Amino acid sequence: MSRFRFQRKLVQLEEAQQAVLHYINMQKTEDVALADCFGRRLAMTVTANHPVPHFRRSGVDGYALQASGTNGASADQEIKLDVTEMIPCGSIPSMQVGQGQAARIMTGAVVPDGADSVIMIEMTEVLPDHQVHIRKQMAVGDNITPIGEEVEPGDILMLPGRTIRSGEAAVLATFGFARVSVFRKPRVAIFSTGSELLEVDSPLAPGKIRNSNSYMLAAQVIEAGGEPVIMPVLPDDPAEVERALLQVLEQVDLVVTTGGVSVGDKDVLVDLFERWDGELLFNKIAMRPGSPTSVGYWRGKLLFALSGNPGASFVGFELLVRPYIKGIMGQTEKLHAETKAYLQTDYSKGSAYPRYVRGTLKMQDGKVYVNPAGKDKSSIMTSIKDADCLIYIPAGGKGAARDDLVRVLLLNEPICSL
Amino acid sequence: MSRFRFQRKLVQLEEAQQAVLHYINMQKTEDVALADCFGRRLAMTVTANHPVPHFRRSGVDGYALQASGTNGASADQEIKLDVTEMIPCGSIPSMQVGQGQAARIMTGAVVPDGADSVIMIEMTEVLPDHQVHIRKQMAVGDNITPIGEEVEPGDILMLPGRTIRSGEAAVLATFGFARVSVFRKPRVAIFSTGSELLEVDSPLAPGKIRNSNSYMLAAQVIEAGGEPVIMPVLPDDPAEVERALLQVLEQVDLVVTTGGVSVGDKDVLVDLFERWDGELLFNKIAMRPGSPTSVGYWRGKLLFALSGNPGASFVGFELLVRPYIKGIMGQTEKLHAETKAYLQTDYSKGSAYPRYVRGTLKMQDGKVYVNPAGKDKSSIMTSIKDADCLIYIPAGGKGAARDDLVRVLLLNEPICSL
Numbered sequence: 002m003s004r005f006r007f008q009r010k011l012v013q014l015e016e017a018q019q020a021v022l023h024y025i026n027m028q029k030t031e032d033v034a035l036a037d038c039f040g041r042r043l044a045m046t047v048t049a050n051h052p053v054p055h056f057r058r059s060g061v062d063g064y065a066l067q068a069s070g071t072n073g074a075s076a077d078q079e080i081k082l083d084v085t086e087m088i089p090c091g092s093i094p095s096m097q098v099g100q101g102q103a104a105r106i107m108t109g110a111v112v113p114d115g116a117d118s119v120i121m122i123e124m125t126e127v128l129p130d131h132q133v134h135i136r137k138q139m140a141v142g143d144n145i146t147p148i149g150e151e152v153e154p155g156d157i158l159m160l161p162g163r164t165i166r167s168g169e170a171a172v173l174a175t176f177g178f179a180r181v182s183v184f185r186k187p188r189v190a191i192f193s194t195g196s197e198l199l200e201v202d203s204p205l206a207p208g209k210i211r212n213s214n215s216y217m218l219a220a221q222v223i224e225a226g227g228e229p230v231i232m233p234v235l236p237d238d239p240a241e242v243e244r245a246l247l248q249v250l251e252q253v254d255l256v257v258t259t260g261g262v263s264v265g266d267k268d269v270l271v272d273l274f275e276r277w278d279g280e281l282l283f284n285k286i287a288m289r290p291g292s293p294t295s296v297g298y299w300r301g302k303l304l305f306a307l308s309g310n311p312g313a314s315f316v317g318f319e320l321l322v323r324p325y326i327k328g329i330m331g332q333t334e335k336l337h338a339e340t341k342a343y344l345q346t347d348y349s350k351g352s353a354y355p356r357y358v359r360g361t362l363k364m365q366d367g368k369v370y371v372n373p374a375g376k377d378k379s380s381i382m383t384s385i386k387d388a389d390c391l392i393y394i395p396a397g398g399k400g401a402a403r404d405d406l407v408r409v410l411l412l413n414e415p416i417c418s419l
Numbered sequence: 420m421s422r423f424r425f426q427r428k429l430v431q432l433e434e435a436q437q438a439v440l441h442y443i444n445m446q447k448t449e450d451v452a453l454a455d456c457f458g459r460r461l462a463m464t465v466t467a468n469h470p471v472p473h474f475r476r477s478g479v480d481g482y483a484l485q486a487s488g489t490n491g492a493s494a495d496q497e498i499k500l501d502v503t504e505m506i507p508c509g510s511i512p513s514m515q516v517g518q519g520q521a522a523r524i525m526t527g528a529v530v531p532d533g534a535d536s537v538i539m540i541e542m543t544e545v546l547p548d549h550q551v552h553i554r555k556q557m558a559v560g561d562n563i564t565p566i567g568e569e570v571e572p573g574d575i576l577m578l579p580g581r582t583i584r585s586g587e588a589a590v591l592a593t594f595g596f597a598r599v600s601v602f603r604k605p606r607v608a609i610f611s612t613g614s615e616l617l618e619v620d621s622p623l624a625p626g627k628i629r630n631s632n633s634y635m636l637a638a639q640v641i642e643a644g645g646e647p648v649i650m651p652v653l654p655d656d657p658a659e660v661e662r663a664l665l666q667v668l669e670q671v672d673l674v675v676t677t678g679g680v681s682v683g684d685k686d687v688l689v690d691l692f693e694r695w696d697g698e699l700l701f702n703k704i705a706m707r708p709g710s711p712t713s714v715g716y717w718r719g720k721l722l723f724a725l726s727g728n729p730g731a732s733f734v735g736f737e738l739l740v741r742p743y744i745k746g747i748m749g750q751t752e753k754l755h756a757e758t759k760a761y762l763q764t765d766y767s768k769g770s771a772y773p774r775y776v777r778g779t780l781k782m783q784d785g786k787v788y789v790n791p792a793g794k795d796k797s798s799i800m801t802s803i804k805d806a807d808c809l810i811y812i813p814a815g816g817k818g819a820a821r822d823d824l825v826r827v828l829l830l831n832e833p834i835c836s837l
Contacts, residue, residue, distance in 0.1 A: 166642060207511050
């Protein structure tokens, strides 16, 4: 056994993240139909190419008129006006509105020249012979949205990297983006290692467990905006491992493995890093779980070798792989958003390294609380589903105490089922 | 114009929601391969069919031994043991560990009978002739995960309606669900109304705007777990509207329209509700925006007629359509989760009806703050993308003041516990 396995270069998480982000290789972009781009990441800056509204828009159904002509109007003192025309949505007024006149107008329609306010239809009464009674005094501008009030031409509305959801879709449609430039989904090969791993459809066998990491990571890849490629479990033979990885590196944008990075005799990734022609960025991070997490740069691609237990794989993906995926799809905020929350229970596990404990946030009465996910049992795998944050427990000391205001990293970017 | 347009039956939002949820018609289910079910909603209860771990599992690489034989061991006082065998992950120990013996064991491997603790390899030294030096005193149970510590057989792990993400995928894989029963995605037909609407790829024309609601709603449908079917803009002719809707009702699970529910002359949905053979649940809700929102039950399907402006469409979908979609896919918590947050600015717009103002949450130093989305401009459409909650402003009064602790409805689904 090589002594290298014990003598690793320790980096802090922040260094590890910066090392990874140094290798950002932007994804190519593609144009996609608007109806097909939901959940994708924008690859362009969206700038307003016209004002919104682009005409003086009526905010109500009613009558467009001159406010000055309604002085003193009320339910008891109606003012009679001549109705010039009817202006539906989408049509253009055919005449000006002058003194003593009003134009029947629909919500969203163009306010005719001459008119400076719109009275709601409920404040009027239709009379015979194209006349109308006005029952309320109006002020200039009432119920009219001026040109450009919502958006002015040139306003920057969205930046690259933004995930396209409902509000983004509305903006793109409004400004005529029938096709949208988005980043191609990075293809991420996922390998698990370990001769103990069974296929999901295999019956349980003594000493063996089903491969859950590959599916968990595939879902994490999708949540991050990538396209997972679940590969067969890596064999024990180092030469075969090298061959399998080299082959897939040609076909994907990055590779994620789990397991095989520890100090055991069969840790195939450690073997690989000793024999390959790639560059090892680091092979130990000062964190729990997942301290043996290693990342290498090989043939122009990153290889993330995550620690094998489910919790460590999950956390390693979130802290290293997801920021990289966000980065290659143009996001400026690559790392998880952070906040602080009140810990609702003692967390007494200290550690020589900082811990990133899966947690569940709770907002109540204006305060933010957090609990370790699955606090009643020290569940490694089943509590992953209950985590929406990672609680940061500093190195040394004895963990954190109830009511401590602790740092938390937010995991949730909303999911998209596409 | 029918007087019905002005004399509507007003319901409170809570009544409207209950009326809609009364018509829940559960989606059929389908079996999907595990790798294809991410983002879908579970249609089954997932119960542990075996313990986790299902064998006494070593938590470290090292030596399995009897703790009692390590009394007094330290770096200065090593204890020598005979190594019986090597137990890799996934294999079965071939012999018991007795007094004076130890078995080399890998992380995740089966602890052999006789052994009651595992010492980390870093605390040992390999000797010639299958012997090992132990440098630490061990306690019974050290570095062994007992059978069933994480999960016991029969534990209920997940309930129907839950969205399958990474943690759920790990659970499903662990318990052998190669195929997963999920709810079929409800197909949702989306119609916009209005002769002012242009296709997204059309050049802007005077008085006209591009149809953004259909795309926004399509994205909302996807976010809720459904499958949108964007239909052509509804014509002005009431008979044609009826024909178009009847035809699509055969092919989808629900229909959402926007516009045409107000008091204007061309409000085609109002016309429809006056002439159809369906049941109108309500045609006015005490809320802003979107008070003319109407819902009908027709030929066994719900027709949600949302108000036409983008903000009202967005809010109407969230408050009425999304709960229904969640309901027909088995979620017990159908309405949005609520919390309270400190308003960071005065919101001085009062209203005779409760307001649901799109807002952006901010967590800082353990407190939850909220701001109206797009507060600097009264943007109707462009600020939808910045909203992650709806701020509830009670009816009457003068809005809400800075520092008020206000009710907010969370638009992003929080993690729930099963």
